[in-house]
Amino acid sequence: MAEKQPNEKLTAWFTRSGWSKGEFARQVNRQARQMGAHHVSTDTSRVRRWLDGEQPREPIPKIMSDLFSERFGSVVSEEDLGLRVAVPVSTVAANGVDLPWSGPQTVQLISEYSRSDLMLNRRGFLGTSLALTAGAALIEPMQRWLTPGPSGAPVGILAVANGGEPYTGRLSEPELQLLEQTTVMFRQWDAQNGGxxxxxxxxxxxxxxxxLLQETYPPQVTQRLFRLTAELAHLAGWMSYDVGMHPSAQKYYVLALHAAKEAGDRPFGALILTDMARQMIHLNRGEDALELIHLAQYGSRDTAPPRQQALLYAMEARAYSNTGEVNRCARAVRLAEDTFSDTGSVEQDPDWLRFFTKAELYAENAHSFRDLAYHSSRSPRYASLAAPHMETAVDLFRQDMENHTRSYAFNLVGMASVHLLQGEPEQAAVIAEEAVEIAGKVRSERLNTRVRKTTEAANRDYRSVPAVGRLAELVVEQIPEYEAV
Structure with missing residues (x-):
């Protein structure tokens, strides 16, 4: 990989401006607040990195352009500042995550990818042809979610506008409702049994x-079909992630985001980006997770209901904990809790958002504090902050374990890891044993991995404790390898 080169163009404009790095950072933050981008929080170290060649995320390039234009009384474009311009769609390769943002191509790509998945259905089958994308190669294509695509309209509308045969589809309203209900049922099965x-x-x-999307329908039907496509592609991505098929999961997430854009559904697009960030956290790529979460926050700032805003803050905290940024993590935790207090009845929110209950809020915040403990040399302070949050999450999930079996098991593992941080191996082993019993029944390699890692940590630090030895034996017996279906 080529070394990052200093941005000489930006440096020249910055030097001419007479601003200090601190003043420039304050100007960027002020401008961001004025345009509603409240997630932007720039400091002098970030400015230094931009001058050294780091490419800022959206909407900062536009903010910089506006600031310098105002400063010098003439237009200073993003290109003048040496900032990357978006890759034209015509030059985008369609074999990774950088895909054309157009309705017909989105339908074609999802159709081809899902067909390949069905034909070559074995665990990791795409591992030889796909690699996980990260860094700028992931973030920059996702930023185009915010801009109008080449079509600006769904496929069905395009076909009619271009002289195609109008309304060739014969999907009835009861059939469409049944498809939507089936998607809800799939989500319930996933929560109960794993991906x-x-x-x-x-x-x-x-x-x-x-x-169905190969045919044409009235605009409102086409929009619902694209929304349904986005929800199913997102669920396919989530289930692939749950069974450890990371490149496949990412591909489905990206395709889902394209479909959500065609449906004009910003909140659901933000959910997709949130789960892409969750995957990056799982893979210890906290910086990428932050970029994705901030993109989701910016893109849904006027449309996300309070429950989703709380979810976004909670995941922002998780990303900050992954990078060890204590103060920003704590601030995001507070914002998640404060925003969640404004949520109404769960029935008021769309089905795909109803999973984010008080139990999930406590669980996410508990894991944020737990991860800060890891990043702070196993600090007992953060472990003690994590413990009551984790206990509350476990208690709440236990009350509805039938519908949230996997989440209950995940938080049992989380509570076991907190006990290990607090030097309590016996309690950790007892709690983890219950998680092992559940993990042996649900189909979640993600859960299996968490159980194995926690058991390995217990065995490494407390090998002589009998309860830990029993736990290690139980994991070998109860958690088999399996093929994803």
Whole structure:
């Protein structure tokens, strides 16, 4: 990989401006607040990195252009500042995450990818042809979610506008409602049984819906079909992530984001970006996770309901904890809690958002504090902050364990890890044993991995404790390897 080069153009304009790095950072933050980009929080070290060649995330390039233009009384474009311009769609390769933002191509790509998944259905089958994308190669294409695509309209509308045969589709309203209800049912199955059990069924349903989108419908029907496509592709991505198929998961997430854009559904697009960030946190790429979360916050700032805003703050805290930024993590935790207090009845929110309950809020914040403990040399302070949050999450999930089996098990593992941080291996082993029993029944490689890692940590530090030895034996017996379906 080529070394990053200093941005000489930006440096020249910055020097001419007479601003200090601190003043420039304050100007960027002020301008960001005025345009509603409240997630932007720049400091002198970030300015220094920009001058050294780091490419700022959206909407900072535009903010810089506006600031310098105002300073010098003439237009200073992003290109004048040496900032990367978006890659034209015509030059974008369609084999990674940098895909054309157009309705017809989105339908074609989802159809082809889901068909390949169904035909070559075995765990990790795309591992040889796909690699996980990260860094600028991931973030920059996702930023184009915010800008108008080449079409600006869904496929069905395009076909009619271009002289195609109008309304060739014969999908009835009851059939469309049944498809939407089926997607809700798939989500329930995933929460109860893990991603491995019904992944193939979701991919099959997704492929069928893309077949429907080959026809033309009234605009409102086309929009609902694109929204349905986005929800199914997102669920296929989530289930792929749950069973450890990371490149496949990312591909489905990206395709889902494209479909959500065609549906004009900014809040659901923000949810997709949130789960992409969750995947990056899982893979210890906190900086990428932050970029994705901030993109989601900026893109849905006027449309996200309070429950989703709280979710975004909670995931922002998780990303900051992954990078060890204590103060920003704590601030995001507070904002998540404060915003969640403004939520109304869960029935007021769309089905895809109802999973984010008080239990999930406590769980996310508990994991944020737990991860800060890891980044602070196993600090007992952050472990003690994590403990009551984790206990509350476990208690709340236990009350509805039938519908949230996997989440309950995840937080049992989380509570076990907190006990290990507090030097309590016996309690950790007892709690982890219950998680092992559940993990042996649900189909979630993500849960299995968490159980194994926590057990390995216990065995490494407390090998002589009998309860830890029993736990290690139980993991070998109860958690088999399995093939994703």
């Amino acid at each position: 491995g059990l019904r992944r193939k069924a979701v991919v099959g349903q997704l492929h069928e819906v893309t077949d």
